[in-house]
Amino acid sequence: MKSKDLPSSLKRRQVSLVLGAAVLGISTTRTAHAQSAADYPNKAVKIVVSFTAGGTTDIIARSVGNLMAEQLKQSFVVENKPGSGGNIGNEMVARSPADGYTLTVASVGPMAINPTLYKDLRYDPLTELVPIVLIADVPNVLVVSPKLPVNNYKEFVAYLKSQPKGSMNYGSTGVGTSAHLSSFMLMDALGTDAQHIPYKGAEALNDLLSSRIDFMFATIPSVISQIKAGKLRAIAVSSPKRSRSMPDVPTVAENGIPDFAAGSWFGMLAPRGTPQEIIDKLNKSANQAMVSLEARFISEGADPVGGTPEFFKDFIQKEYVKWKKVVIASGASAR
Structure with a gap:
């Protein structure tokens, strides 16, 4: 018997079952996300740095990661993946599972300059990586x-x-x-x-x-x-x-050049699709770490920033627009 031949009472029951299953699926997903965030992290977290060890990005990532490890009672391990102006490491993170266990500390280059500089990027850092926190401004x-x-x-x-x-x-x-x-x-x-x-x-x-x-x-x-x-x-x-x-x-x-602004900056990001509860947990921990690191960062040449994921997202977009104009004007290009 086809659906259109069913009695109206059975049709209503069929629709109710479908809707109930959908609601149950949404509820189950939300519960799973809540549970994953509640016990997150329950294993080591990897922070990918797209540049060599000992550089500014690496130092900032290790400093923040060490304090986050103390707060969240789990290891935060830095892995250096240099190459292609930071694209190799960032793409690796973008292709990783969106579960909060693979993150990146990236800089202005891979996030705001490279989308214009490189004509053959295999991923879009502006959409495939989600902001967690802007760590520091480094003039x-x-x-x-x-x-x-x-x-x-x-x-x-x-x-x-x-x-x-x-x-x-x-x-x-x-x-x-x-x-x-x-x-x-x-x-x-x-x-x-x-x-x-x-x-x-x-x-x-x-x-x-x-x-x-x-x-x-x-x-x-x-x-x-x-x-x-x-x-x-x-x-x-x-x-x-x-x-x-x-x-x-x-x-x-x-x-005498009032609009001149061309500094570097560094922030933490995760793969697109990472549950918001985990993003928020990481953001809170990173902000707490920066309070402890403020004096050290300033002495070493970095100005701590912090803030919400939304603030960082808006910041990246503005930086992309600014640097796109500069890259085009300079004629710089990388293959």
């Missing part, structure tokens, strides 16, 4: 070798403009990185030019220390010890406000 600082005859931003600009266009050079940690694009933005705003020399990782800093290159923008944590030791001279920071780590160093913005 880039314009640094020069003490052998360069400049002591402050005004002298740096005057010296730069006194040289033939393109005769000076600057280093970066790679094409399309915030270090590269920060210098491009500054040259563009000043109406001058310098030769860009991309490096891999710390090689740029080594050449700056030996005066093989003239200047570069670098994250404060990566150069703060050399600045304190007098091996490098800090000229200006790229953030809209002065860094709490280096309050005596002025911003580029306060030196």
Whole structure:
């Protein structure tokens, strides 16, 4: 007998059973999520860092992960997966089960710059990774070798403009990185030019220390010890406000380029579909960790941020829009 031939009472009963099963399924799913969040984590949590050990991303991930492990009574293990400007590690996390046991601490490059810089990304970090918390803002600082005859931003600009266009050079940690694009933005705003020399990782800093290159923008944590030791001279920071780590160093913005903002930042994310209860639990724990880490972060060159997942989501979107314009203007491209 077909459904249309059933008596109306049986039809009503059939519909009720279907609806009941659907409601039961939703209720069961919600209960499972609630239970998974209640006992989460019950095994080790992996934090994937898409860069090499010892770098700024790695240090921040380990610092926050260690305190979260103490709070949540479970191991948080950092695994380094460098390559392709941070894309390899982030894609690995995006493809992982959405159960809260594989996370990433990512930076401005993989999240906000690479979607424009790379034309063949196999995943979309803006949709396939969900924000947990913005951990820290890390301004880039314009640094020069003490052998360069400049002591402050005004002298740096005057010296730069006194040289033939393109005769000076600057280093970066790679094409399309915030270090590269920060210098491009500054040259563009000043109406001058310098030769860009991309490096891999710390090689740029080594050449700056030996005066093989003239200047570069670098994250404060990566150069703060050399600045304190007098091996490098800090000229200006790229953030809209002065860094709490280096309050005596002025911003580029306060030196005549009011809209200049080109810093780095670091945040924790999870695969799309991770239960909101787990996201909220991780967010609470990370925020608590940052309270304990505030003094240490500031001394090392990072400004702790914190906040809600929603705040971080909006922040990433704004950063993507900002950096998309810069990448296109610079002509930078990575394959």
